[in-house]
Amino acid sequence: MxxxxxxxxxxxxxxxxxxxxxxxxxxxxxxxxxxxxxxxxxxxxxxxxxxxxxxxxxxxxxxKDQEEIRIDFISANVGTRWRIGMGLLGSACMVVLFGMQLPAAYDYVTFMKVERSSYLNTGFDVIFSVFILFSVAMIVRHLWNIGQLLRGRLPAEASPEQKSSAL
The missing domain is CATH 1.10.287 (Helix Hairpins)
Incomplete structure (x- = not known):
């Protein structure tokens, strides 16, 4: 495996x-x-x-990417080159925005170690640390998408069965 x-x-x-x-x-x-x-x-x-x-x-x-909710009425009506370009722009924006907020999010999470939850007595830094994992995962995911798009590969799209079951 x-x-x-x-x-x-x-x-x-x-x-x-x-x-x-x-x-x-x-x-x-x-x-x-x-x-x-x-x-x-x-x-x-x-x-x-x-x-x-x-x-x-x-x-x-x-x-997974194909399971995300997307508003694709524009990208569904353009050619592959335009879809790749829109994908590159979108993923680049995600990398930049998540990258910009990451230092402040880290500062906030580490600052929250002074607070504890009422009943479990768990530090809020532990509770909110998942946001740092989420942010880093989003950066890595969109960097990978950029790599795929630069190779001319569109992110995996939903199969016809998934599209019809979503309706």
């Missing part, structure tokens, strides 16, 4: 684990509140932190 396949399976597993943590915390919260009349706050905090990590982790490492 290739390294990329193993990394992809690991990323999927982390996302599944986060989704399971949200579900278990939610069910646990309902049981404690309504069966035992014992409302607790830590279950909400677990759900919120897991949701934050799930969204950013999933967008960075699980979601």
């Amino acid at each position: 290739s390294v990329m396949r193993l990394l992809s399976r690991f990323a999927d597993g982390v996302a599944a684990g986060l989704l399971a943590a949200i579900f278990v915390a939610f069910i646990f919260q309902i049981a404690l509140r309504y069966l035992f009349n014992w409302p607790v706050g830590w279950t909400t905090e677990v759900s919120l932190v897991a949701w934050l990590w799930l969204v950013l982790w999933g967008a960075a490492f699980v979601l």
Whole structure:
């Protein structure tokens, strides 16, 4: 099995684990509140932190290019050269913008080590560190897209089955 396949399976597993943590915390919260009349706050905090990590982790490492939502009414009606050009422009903008915000995001995340969550007593630097992973992953993904586009390869497009199921 290739390294990329193993990394992809690991990323999927982390996302599944986060989704399971949200579900278990939610069910646990309902049981404690309504069966035992014992409302607790830590279950909400677990759900919120897991949701934050799930969204950013999933967008960075699980979601594939062809699964992203795109507004392609312009690029769908132009030739391959124009689509490559638009792809290069879009990916270059993403690299520049994520690159520009990365130092400030890092400063903010490291600054947040002074704050801790209410119930879990976890540093906000740990909680928000997923945004740094997300930012770096977006930069790497769009640099890879630029490389592919410069070789004349368009990013993978949705298959006809995926397009028809999205309608």
